[in-house]
Amino acid sequence: MRKRIVAGNWKMNMELTEGIALAKDINNHFSASPLKDNCEVILCTPFIHLSSVSSALTVSGLSVGAQNCNDHKSGAYTGEVSAAMIRSAGALNVILGHSERRTLYGEDDSLLAAKTTEALRNGLRVIFCCGEVLAEREKGIHFDVVKRHLEKGLFMLNREEFSKCIIAYEPVWAIGTGVTASPAQAQEMHHFIRGLVEKQYSKQVAEETTILYGGSCKASNAAELFANADVDGGLIGGASLMKDEFCNIVNAL
Ligand code: 13P
Numbered sequence: 001m002r003k004r005i006v007a008g009n010w011k012m013n014m015e016l017t018e019g020i021a022l023a024k025d026i027n028n029h030f031s032a033s034p035l036k037d038n039c040e041v042i043l044c045t046p047f048i049h050l051s052s053v054s055s056a057l058t059v060s061g062l063s064v065g066a067q068n069c070n071d072h073k074s075g076a077y078t079g080e081v082s083a084a085m086i087r088s089a090g091a092l093n094v095i096l097g098h099s100e101r102r103t104l105y106g107e108d109d110s111l112l113a114a115k116t117t118e119a120l121r122n123g124l125r126v127i128f129c130c131g132e133v134l135a136e137r138e139k140g141i142h143f144d145v146v147k148r149h150l151e152k153g154l155f156m157l158n159r160e161e162f163s164k165c166i167i168a169y170e171p172v173w174a175i176g177t178g179v180t181a182s183p184a185q186a187q188e189m190h191h192f193i194r195g196l197v198e199k200q201y202s203k204q205v206a207e208e209t210t211i212l213y214g215g216s217c218k219a220s221n222a223a224e225l226f227a228n229a230d231v232d233g234g235l236i237g238g239a240s241l242m243k244d245e246f247c248n249i250v251n252a253l
Helices: 016-032 047-056 083-088 099-104 109-121 134-138 142-153 183-200 203-208 219-226 243-251
Strands: 004-009 039-044 062-066 093-096 125-130 165-169 211-214 233-236
Touching: 004 093, 004 165, 004 211, 004 243, 016 039, 016 047, 016 062, 016 243, 039 093, 047 062, 083 109, 093 109, 109 125, 109 142, 125 142, 134 142, 142 183, 165 183, 183 203, 183 211, 183 219, 219 233, 219 243, 233 243
Parallel strands: 004 039, 004 233, 039 062, 062 093, 093 125, 125 165, 165 211, 211 233
Antiparallel strands: none
8 A cells, every 4th residue: 555645845845853752742743643554744844953852852753854965975155065975964755846946946857866866775764756747737837847857867767766755746836825726637647657657667656655634734724635645745834834733734735
C-alpha cells in the first residue's frame, strides 16, 4: 500500500527557537495520538533547523526534510548546502523543484534533474514539485507543463531511484493565494500524473507512488482533497506553521 503523507513546508519562516518549539509540539501531539501505519509526517524546515528539529522528533512516522540542496558534491559554492550535509544533519527528505525556486531563483529542468540525482545519491528521499501557473491553466496547457516538469526533472531516473521520490502537484495559482484547486481539479491532475508514471515505469510503480497536493491546503479543505483516489496527502505551506491547524490536516489523512 502506498504511503499517505502530509509534509509541512515552512519556507523562510520561524527563527530557531520558534521552530524547535513547533516541532516539539507536533511531536507531542503524535506521541499522544500515533499515526496510522501507512501515514507519515515530514517537517521541511530551513537549513539551520534541520539538526535540532531532527533531534526533537522522536515519534515513529515523523521525519525532517530540507527545502533545497545544491547539485554539486562539495567545493567552492559559497552559501550553498550539499545533499550530504543535509543527510548528516539527520534529515531524510528534500523538496526540489518548488515553484518559488523555479521562478525566484531561476532553477530550470536540467538543474533540478542534477539536484535530484545528487539528493538520491546521498540517500535523501525527494519531494519533487510540479505545477502550472495561472496563464498556463487558462491556455489549457497545464497537463503539458506538468508532463514536462516530470519528464525533464524525474523520468531520467531508473525504477529503483524513482521509487525514492514523492511527487507534489502544486498549481502555482493556488500557492499562498487562498484559492485552492477544487477536489475535482486535483484528482484530474493526480490521475494524469499517475498515468505518466505508469507509462514511464509500470503499473505497480504508479500504484506505489505517493502524489501530494499543495496550494492553500488547510484543515477546512484537507479532507475533501485527500478523499480523492489519487490524492495521497498534502504539501502544506502557511498552515504548517500552526500546530493545531497542521495536526488537523494530518488527521484528515
Ligand atoms: P500554501 O499552503 O501557503 O499555499 O503553500 C503551498 C506550498 O507552496 C507548499 O510547498
